[in-house]
Amino acid sequence: MTQTLPMAGAAAPTNTAGLTRKDYQGSPSTLCQGCGHNSIASQIVAACYEMNLVPEKILKFSGIGCSSKSPTYFLNRSFGFNGLHGRMPSVATGALFADASMHGIGVSGDGDTASIGMGQFKHVVRRNVDMVYIVENNGVYGLTKGQFSATAEVGLELKKQGTNQYMPIDICMESIASNATFVARSFAGDPKQVKELLKAAIAHNGIAVLDIISPCVTFNNQDNAYHSYAWGKDHEAPLHELSFIPARDEIMIEDIEPGAELEVELHDGSVVKLKKLGNDYNPTHRWEALKMLEEAQRENQLVTGLIYVEPAKSSFTDTYNLVDMPLNRLTEADLRPAHETIKMVNEMMF
Amino acid sequence: MTQTLPMAGAAAPTNTAGLTRKDYQGSPSTLCQGCGHNSIASQIVAACYEMNLVPEKILKFSGIGCSSKSPTYFLNRSFGFNGLHGRMPSVATGALFADASMHGIGVSGDGDTASIGMGQFKHVVRRNVDMVYIVENNGVYGLTKGQFSATAEVGLELKKQGTNQYMPIDICMESIASNATFVARSFAGDPKQVKELLKAAIAHNGIAVLDIISPCVTFNNQDNAYHSYAWGKDHEAPLHELSFIPARDEIMIEDIEPGAELEVELHDGSVVKLKKLGNDYNPTHRWEALKMLEEAQRENQLVTGLIYVEPAKSSFTDTYNLVDMPLNRLTEADLRPAHETIKMVNEMMF
Amino acid sequence: MNQKIVNEFSITVGTVNGSGSSTANNTILRAIFKMGIPVSGKNLFPSNIQGQPTWYTIRVNKDGFLGRDESQHIVVAINPASFARDLESVAPGGAFFYADDIKQPVTRTDITAYAMPIKQLIRAQAEVPSNLRDLVGNMVYVGILAQMIGIDLEKIHAALDFHFKHREKPTMMNFNTVKAGVDWARANLTKADPFFLEPMNKTDGMIMADGNTAAALGAIYGGVQFAAWYPITPATSLAESLNDYLPILRKREDGKHTYAVVQAEDELAALGMSIGAGWGGLRAMTSTSGPGLSLMTEFAGLAYYAEVPVVIWDVQRIGPSTGLPTRTSQGDLTFTAHIGHGDSHSVILLPGDVFECFEFGWKALDLAERLQTPIFVLSDLDMGMNQWMSKPFEYPNTPMDRGKVLTEKDIEGLKGNWGRYLDKDGDGIPYRTLPGNQHPMSAYFTRGTGHDEYAKYTEEAHIFHRVMERLKLKHETAKEYVPAPIVRETRGAEVGILAFGSTESAVEEARAQLAADGLKSSMMRVRAIPFNKTVEKFIQKYEQVIVVEMNRDGQMHQLLCMDFPALAPKLKSVAFQDGLPASAKWIREGILKFAKPAKSSPKGKKKVAVKKTSAKKGAKK
Amino acid sequence: MNQKIVNEFSITVGTVNGSGSSTANNTILRAIFKMGIPVSGKNLFPSNIQGQPTWYTIRVNKDGFLGRDESQHIVVAINPASFARDLESVAPGGAFFYADDIKQPVTRTDITAYAMPIKQLIRAQAEVPSNLRDLVGNMVYVGILAQMIGIDLEKIHAALDFHFKHREKPTMMNFNTVKAGVDWARANLTKADPFFLEPMNKTDGMIMADGNTAAALGAIYGGVQFAAWYPITPATSLAESLNDYLPILRKREDGKHTYAVVQAEDELAALGMSIGAGWGGLRAMTSTSGPGLSLMTEFAGLAYYAEVPVVIWDVQRIGPSTGLPTRTSQGDLTFTAHIGHGDSHSVILLPGDVFECFEFGWKALDLAERLQTPIFVLSDLDMGMNQWMSKPFEYPNTPMDRGKVLTEKDIEGLKGNWGRYLDKDGDGIPYRTLPGNQHPMSAYFTRGTGHDEYAKYTEEAHIFHRVMERLKLKHETAKEYVPAPIVRETRGAEVGILAFGSTESAVEEARAQLAADGLKSSMMRVRAIPFNKTVEKFIQKYEQVIVVEMNRDGQMHQLLCMDFPALAPKLKSVAFQDGLPASAKWIREGILKFAKPAKSSPKGKKKVAVKKTSAKKGAKK
Numbered sequence A, B: 001m002t003q004t005l006p007m008a009g010a011a012a013p014t015n016t017a018g019l020t021r022k023d024y025q026g027s028p029s030t031l032c033q034g035c036g037h038n039s040i041a042s043q044i045v046a047a048c049y050e051m052n053l054v055p056e057k058i059l060k061f062s063g064i065g066c067s068s069k070s071p072t073y074f075l076n077r078s079f080g081f082n083g084l085h086g087r088m089p090s091v092a093t094g095a096l097f098a099d100a101s102m103h104g105i106g107v108s109g110d111g112d113t114a115s116i117g118m119g120q121f122k123h124v125v126r127r128n129v130d131m132v133y134i135v136e137n138n139g140v141y142g143l144t145k146g147q148f149s150a151t152a153e154v155g156l157e158l159k160k161q162g163t164n165q166y167m168p169i170d171i172c173m174e175s176i177a178s179n180a181t182f183v184a185r186s187f188a189g190d191p192k193q194v195k196e197l198l199k200a201a202i203a204h205n206g207i208a209v210l211d212i213i214s215p216c217v218t219f220n221n222q223d224n225a226y227h228s229y230a231w232g233k234d235h236e237a238p239l240h241e242l243s244f245i246p247a248r249d250e251i252m253i254e255d256i257e258p259g260a261e262l263e264v265e266l267h268d269g270s271v272v273k274l275k276k277l278g279n280d281y282n283p284t285h286r287w288e289a290l291k292m293l294e295e296a297q298r299e300n301q302l303v304t305g306l307i308y309v310e311p312a313k314s315s316f317t318d319t320y321n322l323v324d325m326p327l328n329r330l331t332e333a334d335l336r337p338a339h340e341t342i343k344m345v346n347e348m349m350f
Numbered sequence C, D: 001m002n003q004k005i006v007n008e009f010s011i012t013v014g015t016v017n018g019s020g021s022s023t024a025n026n027t028i029l030r031a032i033f034k035m036g037i038p039v040s041g042k043n044l045f046p047s048n049i050q051g052q053p054t055w056y057t058i059r060v061n062k063d064g065f066l067g068r069d070e071s072q073h074i075v076v077a078i079n080p081a082s083f084a085r086d087l088e089s090v091a092p093g094g095a096f097f098y099a100d101d102i103k104q105p106v107t108r109t110d111i112t113a114y115a116m117p118i119k120q121l122i123r124a125q126a127e128v129p130s131n132l133r134d135l136v137g138n139m140v141y142v143g144i145l146a147q148m149i150g151i152d153l154e155k156i157h158a159a160l161d162f163h164f165k166h167r168e169k170p171t172m173m174n175f176n177t178v179k180a181g182v183d184w185a186r187a188n189l190t191k192a193d194p195f196f197l198e199p200m201n202k203t204d205g206m207i208m209a210d211g212n213t214a215a216a217l218g219a220i221y222g223g224v225q226f227a228a229w230y231p232i233t234p235a236t237s238l239a240e241s242l243n244d245y246l247p248i249l250r251k252r253e254d255g256k257h258t259y260a261v262v263q264a265e266d267e268l269a270a271l272g273m274s275i276g277a278g279w280g281g282l283r284a285m286t287s288t289s290g291p292g293l294s295l296m297t298e299f300a301g302l303a304y305y306a307e308v309p310v311v312i313w314d315v316q317r318i319g320p321s322t323g324l325p326t327r328t329s330q331g332d333l334t335f336t337a338h339i340g341h342g343d344s345h346s347v348i349l350l351p352g353d354v355f356e357c358f359e360f361g362w363k364a365l366d367l368a369e370r371l372q373t374p375i376f377v378l379s380d381l382d383m384g385m386n387q388w389m390s391k392p393f394e395y396p397n398t399p400m401d402r403g404k405v406l407t408e409k410d411i412e413g414l415k416g417n418w419g420r421y422l423d424k425d426g427d428g429i430p431y432r433t434l435p436g437n438q439h440p441m442s443a444y445f446t447r448g449t450g451h452d453e454y455a456k457y458t459e460e461a462h463i464f465h466r467v468m469e470r471l472k473l474k475h476e477t478a479k480e481y482v483p484a485p486i487v488r489e490t491r492g493a494e495v496g497i498l499a500f501g502s503t504e505s506a507v508e509e510a511r512a513q514l515a516a517d518g519l520k521s522s523m524m525r526v527r528a529i530p531f532n533k534t535v536e537k538f539i540q541k542y543e544q545v546i547v548v549e550m551n552r553d554g555q556m557h558q559l560l561c562m563d564f565p566a567l568a569p570k571l572k573s574v575a576f577q578d579g580l581p582a583s584a585k586w587i588r589e590g591i592l593k594f595a596k597p598a599k600s601s602p603k604g605k606k607k608v609a610v611k612k613t614s615a616k617k618g619a620k621k
Ligand SMILES: Cc1ncc(C[n+]2csc(CCOP(=O)(O)OP(=O)(O)O)c2C)c(N)n1
Pocket: A064, A065, A066, A067, A068, A085, A108, A109, A110, A111, A112, A113, A136, A138, A140, A141, A142, A143, A144, A149, A216, D230, D231, D232, D233, D267, D291, D292, D295, D322
């Protein structure tokens, strides 16, 4: 606690902010080995480093869930607020008024965003709050051990939960329906794309929703035999051993060419179909974006890339026409009306 | 309280349920004269009467707001539950399990649904709960005296509230994004269309969202001078008199032909552009519906009619495969496991 | 005619909501106020927008007792729908003014009835356009009443001039209508009731305001920078007043803003945003009423445990649940004191009048930052939405207290060696840094989960315990900072009375009546929770302390018993709720159940003059 | 070796979560249980999924005291990350078993240390596939321990057979691994610690279960028809047990369902749905923990005021806010008792053990329909998620109480002359009809706004007041229906002890210790709020009543002071919270602060044998 870290701006080896990659790191992760959320955290570190951002100029936010634990695993030098389940948007909205020059990065889960947090999510999008809103989407509640989330595939079966009856909520379509100004989708196992999209999202003025498919290696098993491990060669007696979680490696994919498709097998044998948006796709047409998403839903594809962007709009804080000085540096002289005004006020009262 | 009403099924003059129109009525309205919500209530009475529904087989639900007061103004012989602000969907979802043979009709407002109630709204849609979900959409909070709701037009100015900065939430697009199986839009001043859509909605198995534009004669003034009445011919001194609400007649429109457009001037001089869906429009393509709504948003049109329907799906209660007898008529014999089972249970405990 | 009754009666106007009568009623109120006579106005309005019965009661009282009077001495009946009950509500010997187009019989003989040809008179006013006749027509009863009880016409003009922002045309059109009423009454009515107004000088230097406006203004003088809110009666006008006055009082040359007011999508978000802003170092607040407060429960617990400064105004209405949204109560006390799951206790301010709404408006922001905890301010509908006489608002007499905040320089001085939740000063209050602090060791991570003194995540039992014990110590510290109670001791008092909030005026009136009956009492008005030493000492001093409050369960009594178990047997509860503002009547009767006056009435003290009718609880049936 | 210590010690296994050790630990627990020795198991697990330290403690106690023991007599260390603290945690004279691949020094000489070659032994088990070595490897320490303290191998086999649902292959593979451990230990280790197990017959006829399973089963026997829930630790397994057991226990020939369990989108919706179902006439419930309960606040107020039957299980974890999601507490009591804005008071059941979780599981549904109000059942993590010995569950001994419901025939008989909120019986409980009732006069309109006895909207002050007073009367009536407290009086007791919930076992142990010290006490375990006459009488009887509870603020003490102000001075609070289950140690020490034992120790009573080490609060650092 007493060692002195280099002040931002001090001479240092690596990026133009004078900081090393280490200055962007967080504490060691306590998530499962192989969890997609971990590699997203790494890419946040990489993106901020490569963009030469000063960590002190970033605010981190999250809700509750495995995903929402992530902000402790990156940017230790940034202020962070790990709030309530589903309520990250409101806390971020208020906090970003404190110093409008700062960047906001929020991390949420699909349960956090699409179940309990649906209302706040839709409204933070609608307000175009200037922040990156990452959904680490695994289709389940990780931290509470594997219930369906609202983005779970219809027909998915989980032990104890039965069969999911509902169509999944599509975070990207929801964002566009509520007039988001930046919407993208990626896959945690595609670090290059995640990083590039993160950079674009951070640079965007306004809400930037990043729906990142991030498989839960522990609970999202489409296989009906939940956590089943074959005992012996004959596979005769699969066993349900809830408290044993074998160490697994994260699924990483090779680069996909724009326009190309890739089927990725998850740990449980289920398959996701990824498709990268082609170079001819124009992400500035809301209309095309909706069409593309609707088609992808029918094709059961996960289309990745920058789906929609509307760069010109002013963000939420912009519309408030705030003073240049960060609001939280204003003093009594700026904030308390002058003494003589009290007379006027009393006269206004009759 | 002691007069005996005719039992359903008893011989009576009018509809095939043996009931008169009076049997469908509610208590006198306490809403403002000319409020669009009142004529929606009348059409609910008319639709149920004409469909020969038995009022005892209908459940009424609402949240909080002027709109949500409506259920007392129709179907006095039906059970009703006026719950909490924004939480009508959950109460209805639970209540409809009590007796799956009953019809659910819910009335909500745009504040009730699209602001505080956004989360529950999206989820009741996603679950395809078998009920009619009416949004009496006026773009303001009527009951709390005229603040913006989330469906207010961007750029709308209201005294004390300033200028609305956000894009309005489109109830129909939101419904379709969340996989609603029946989505329609109408205008309170077009009673014929309202009634026909109500009938279709009631007949639908699953969620039927009806977004009915229902102008608030008292608060939704686009005119910057909130409640301004000209004093004398010269109009020189408009006055803000919040506590005076002049009696006004409800705006009624002539029949629009399918495919035709109509501009309707509201009490405050603002104009809404209505367009009736043409006969060639096919409401069974989700894809076309999204496209149509996106275009209408850009054209600033309110397209009315049946926008989307997916008839084949099973509703929420269907998926639970319930016994035929209404659950709330089951008795101890049906519900309490037999005495001998307790031994087995204890053995299961080790 | 009975003996003249001067400056000591109440007037109720029964009308229809949405009819614009509030301008008329406010005009009467303001004119009487300008005559120097203590006066209050209470609006009893329905929870809808148009067409339902509504009542406005004005009480004049030369002694300054301005709580609700259960007797209606003068009743003005404009609404056919409530005519019968309005007629019934007139106290025996009272006066009844009614619109003569209501074709219902006046069946009582124990009162004086005056028919008013309002429709006819307003039609005769050529300058009033036909679409405004209903609205301006209300001025007719103002004129008739003015003539019959003696409201100064000049003061009426002043009131109208104020209301219409000094625009002559509407002022004169309304004033001329008032005069038409005056003229007609002078020509046609004969005074047969005993009620008269006579000028006094008891309102000199006073203002008239409602608590919500006062609270908003106080917050502005407290430097509020962020407010998020969601509409709800009766709190809406607090946030709307911020929108009204911030642009005036915080205007800058460059046209830029030092504040933001956000209408949130609901109350969860409203408090969430305010917490975000408070955490960010802004003076942040939200305002709501019961249902909204219930929704804020989870976030309130987070702010308590993560130690985030934020101010929450709860303008109480009667509950539980949606209850009666337009009726008053002091019913949220016990809930607020322990809001949220787990061990928690809230700091609560209890303003007693409009002046304190202003004062606590800025003090609450100081306290929030000083104590790093949510500060709840419990007002109520009666205080918040009704017009009250008040001392003029006073400019804050202490500089802003921004609490324990470490800047870049401080952190540098400490060589980064600080802990967000370390109790350096032994008062349970730690130091914080603000986002945007550029020192690389300034950042910390806030969470609602278990954390140690360095804000690091922990599940260690003894650390969790230690942090919770420090929060308890902080609550002790709060006692030194919160507003002390107001104590009014009477020599030889047999009983102590403990009250809080808007019941003050009614309690004082009851005390005066009891004193006249021969029962001497001392009074303490509690202004904050946690209770400090003074509260304990007051209870210790008296054999019985009667806790008076406007709720069903005696919630202040509950909290006192919890905090002072050793003194609990002395504490008696007088609690009543029906949604109407407190009246001296039920307070007096309640107190008499526990404490009997000495046999002989004290020498010379005259009986309080206000006549008691056989008033019922819940006045109107 | 010291003197033998038989059947009176505790074992803690320190491991990594996600490593599958719970099968091993459960096997030990069950085997000991089958040996007839009173035993309990407590899981101290982190709030994440994999890779963090976790501890499992098994306590054996021949006298049946099964609360948490602050001393760890035998510690099994498998996790390198917690090796040092595990080593430190062993009580002097204790035993320390550790995996020999942890290359850390054993620095203590006051204990017996045994190195275990787990990796090596499991590799030698040819039948265990390599991907399962980590999992099955845990059986090695089971075997070593079995050999060293004397766990019956046959019972271990029985436990494995049960766990693996009588499938031979996995049972044998695990059992063979256990035997490999046994064999190795027999050959290589020399017993040097004093701890031994010897068969008893004290568990005959008993079962082992956790409170959440018991609650779910109880609800099923109560005929639950609708449950909506949202996942949250430690309540999740309650709802999941409904999913597990409903299909078995409510199986029908036609394959159709008489129930529905819905995973809601959050807790607001979970309670909203349950209220809808309860209103509709279904036996409806929800289950949650602190944060979820906070979110249910507004709906709870609606159910109270609109009088809707619904059951809310709150499996308490330690708060405020997110707190420590995997640690226990009794901290939601005061909040629950007054949940929601406005005047309200809740009916709360307080099960004391797994048996009562089952019993209150069905009783709560009866009470909800009888009283037409939300019934809160406050369990906690320790009771809900840990395995407890229990009497077998008993089939409900009363028929279902569906409360006051009017059918079509009843309405016909009344000629429709009924009022939903009319108090016909003078007990404050009105009659209701159920949706689907086909009588044209059966319908009524439910609302959270003001309503009269006929469920009509009203803003009348006196009616609102009257309805609220009836609700108060209903709360009085509730006292007759809720489970009475359990009283255990001791002749000549100097002090009364009042406790509730899962602390029972620890309190009884403390009482036994105090009795040995010479302090006689009587005990009352409160099982419900509102408190009935018995509670009052018990407090009256003793000069001092010490209220023992597992929270910071002494919440039961708070509520008792509120309800019995006259008795409040007698009530003393012993409250402690750090997230760990209650231990006899702090209870005993807390009680001794108020009550001193008589000077001389009573004749013949032997000191309780469990050794007291210098245990710290919050055991693990
Ligand atoms: C109000 C509330 N309800 C429930 C919980 C319990 N809870 C913790 S995390 C979680 C789900 C998280 O799911 P998701 O957001 O998808 O994150 P993941 O763990 O899958 O990354 C839940 C329900 C809580 N913390 N707060």
